[in-house]
Amino acid sequence: MADLILKGVAKAYGDVKVLSNINLDIRQGELIVFVGPSGCGKSTLLRMIAGLESITGGTLSIDGRIVNDLPAAQRGIAMVFQSYALYPHMTVRDNMAFALQIARKPRAEIDAAVDKAARVLQLTPYLDRLPKALSGGQRQRVAIGRAIVRDPKVYLFDEPLSNLDAALRVATRIEIAQLKEQMPESTMIYVTHDQVEAMTLASRIVVLAGGGISQVGTPLDLYERPENEFVAQFIGSPAMNLLPGEIVATGAQTRVKLQNGGEVLAAIATKDGDRGMQVNVGVRPEDMLPTEGDAHVFEGEVEIVEALGEVTLLYFKRVGEAAQVIGKLPGIHSELRRKRVRLTADPAKVHLFANGRSLLYR
Amino acid sequence: MIQQIYTGLATIAVGVGLALLYFYGSNWLLDRLLPQGGADARATRNIRLAGAIRPWLFLGPAIFALGLYLVYPVIATIQLSFFDAAGSTYVGFANYTWFVHDSNIRAALLNNFLWLLVVPAASTFLGLVTAALTDRIAWGNIAKSLVFMPMAISFVGATVIWKFVYDYRGADQTQIGLLNAIITGLGGRPEAWIAWIPWNNFALMVILIWIQTGFAMVILSAALRGIPEETIEAAVLDGANGLQIFFRIMVPQIFSTIAVVWTTITITVLKVFDIVYAMTNGQWDTDVLANQMYFWMFQGTPDFGRSATVAIVIMILVIPIMVWNIRNARRETEGH
Incomplete structure (x- = not known):
């Protein structure tokens, strides 16, 4: 249970820089989620915090103490691995007790801690089984139990749900959320590539890309006010549409003329000098609505319709080299296939990016 | 040629x-x-x-x-084994009665038992240690090749090599044996190693250990690499030190492989013959069962019955280990 501060943390393997200048201030009780595309270094960063990878630049401090060179075991952290990493030759009880046995804790104390964790995780009936006699979800709970028993300052989760099937993943995700609620003062760092996990579990999300932090914020911050095009497109599914255009009117609201012939009003203030600026207009698929009127942000022929029941996804035909535009309408709209559809957007939900950066954050 | x-x-x-x-x-x-x-x-x-x-x-x-x-x-x-020396007259269990009461056989049995205690244990242990250590160093593969090399030498060839190590000349002559050369070089008194009862048995065992360590190392090294890296990392985070990780996390996970290596070497040891035959031919209390079998078949007065009896006893000793070994190997492959 502690604050965790990263200052200019970097990782390089020889000349290959994997991470550079990571600055992050994690407060006690937070559940921080690292997300990012594969290869962005999120797992490496987690392993550096754990002490399994060396830190080649900057400082990491836990509770005000710099722990760069402190062995993993003394940092007061516990980690839940993607592959569970249970000791296959030990029973569930011994798996959970191992750390305490190594620490030479008295027998009674170990038993009490294991029994308590087993109760919380509903593992009591399985304590004398070997891991191979457990289901995937139960194994993951044992791995979590192994962390809880140690009562660590910081919990680390490395894609803990990615080996589970879809239904179990949802159930276990909710269990982790409940677990966090039962231990409000514990600090957790959670790595995932699944944005649903990130959005539902995180108190704050750290988006990593290209060896650095792209944005840090609450899930809704990232969804509603992305700092850059990468975050805008990474959070939300399907990804946000980016439509190139030019600012034609400035003020409290900004008018943009789009290259596709449309026009859109954005509730973002701009200065007089911004007139003529080349921008990308960002609109999420779910923020575009069909219209009969003249004003539209996009018009095109629907190529593919995916009716998912609650929503319908519209994939528009590409024009030239422009990226494919995707729409998302509530309800079922199979009839729109091969039709021309005209869409508008609420000015409050339109984003503007210049050179990849949001105009909101200038 | x-x-x-x-x-x-x-x-x-x-x-x-x-x-x-x-x-x-x-x-x-x-x-x-x-x-x-x-x-x-x-x-x-x-x-x-x-x-x-x-x-x-x-x-x-x-x-x-x-x-x-x-x-x-x-x-x-x-x-x-139920016939007489010439293999022509039925003698019932006479050969087996002889086997139980013969003092040479008893000595050979005792030596075999010593071999069984020492060689599989030492080879497996040394193999495990070299496997674990060579996995951690840059020139590990070179070290592994060197340790494995004796596997490519026949038992007789290995014995000839070790004869040069143990060789003894009279006290006034130059010692050409490696061991005695070192000892006299350090100012000590040379020793006739292969006639030094009862330690000469161990001098012979060293040869087989020298050969079998490479075998154990190769198999165990492969097994060690099969251990999931995460379980070791988890143990690191759990605060275990190197020795604790080795003995409480790694060794238990490859225990079935260790058992297979151990029993395979045990079978080799039960059949050991060439080393003893080439080095001492059973003199100076170093006899083993297989050498007794050879002795009764081809040396002295041939006795087919007794030789066959010794052979059968060796086979009976090997069978249970063999069965256990095969069953173990099969169970292990089922797991995959």
Whole structure:
């Protein structure tokens, strides 16, 4: 249970820089989620915090103490691995007790801690089984139990749900959320590539890309006010549409003329000098609505319709080299296939990016 | 010499050719005798019949060779063990009674038991340690090749090498044995190692350990690499030190492999003969069962009955270990 501060943390393997200048201030009780595309270094960063990878630049401090060179075991952290990493030759009880046995804790104390964790995780009936006699979800709970028993300052989760099937993943995700609620003062760092996990579990999300932090914020911050095009497109599914255009009117609201012939009003203030600026207009698929009127942000022929029941996804035909535009309408709209559809957007939900950066954050 | 190599090569060529001819020819003949063309009931029946016969056709030579060179000798040996020295008169269990009461056999049994205690344990332990250590260093593969090298040397060849290590000359002569050279070089008194009762037994065991450590190392090194890296990282985070990780996380995970290595070496040890025969021929209290078997068959007064009896006893000792070993290996492959 502690604050965790990263200052200019970097990782390089020889000349290959994997991470550079990571600055992050994690407060006690937070559940921080690292997300990012594969290869962005999120797992490496987690392993550096754990002490399994060396830190080649900057400082990491836990509770005000710099722990760069402190062995993993003394940092007061516990980690839940993607592959569970249970000791296959030990029973569930011994798996959970191992750390305490190594620490030479008295027998009674170990038993009490294991029994308590087993109760919380509903593992009591399985304590004398070997891991191979457990289901995937139960194994993951044992791995979590192994962390809880140690009562660590910081919990680390490395894609803990990615080996589970879809239904179990949802159930276990909710269990982790409940677990966090039962231990409000514990600090957790959670790595995932699944944005649903990130959005539902995180108190704050750290988006990593290209060896650095792209944005840090609450899930809704990232969804509603992305700092850059990468975050805008990474959070939300399907990804946000980016439509190139030019600012034609400035003020409290900004008018943009789009290259596709449309026009859109954005509730973002701009200065007089911004007139003529080349921008990308960002609109999420779910923020575009069909219209009969003249004003539209996009018009095109629907190529593919995916009716998912609650929503319908519209994939528009590409024009030239422009990226494919995707729409998302509530309800079922199979009839729109091969039709021309005209869409508008609420000015409050339109984003503007210049050179990849949001105009909101200038 | 060259002549012999040519003969050898020619034999191989002819043998392989004949084998190919047999497999191809017998298959061709089968297809001829049971035509499988057409779609009538006869063709269907022929296909099924040919399918039932073909495995036996192909397995036939192997089964025949195994029977001739493996099964028949076992039966003949069992039979011989109930006959007298010349193998002509039935003597009941007389040879076995002799086996139980003979003092030479008892000494050999005791030595075999010593070998069993020391060699598998030492080879497996050293193999495990070298496997674990060589996995951690840059030149580990070179070290591994060096440790594995003795595996490529025949037991007799290895014994000749070690004869030079243990060699002893009279106290006034120059010691050409490596061990004695070192000892005299350091100002000590030379020792006749292979006649130094009872430690000479261990001098012989060292040779087999030297050979088998490489075998144990290779198998255990592969097993160690099969351990999931995460379980070791988890143990690191759990606060375990190097030794605790090795003995409480790594060794238990490869325990079945250790058992297989141990028992495989145990079987080799039970059959040990060449080393003892070439080094001491059982003198100075170093005799073992296999050497006794050879002694009664080919040296002194030949006694087929006694030799066969020793052979049968060795086989009976090996069988349970063999069964356990195979069962263990099978259980392990089932896990994958």
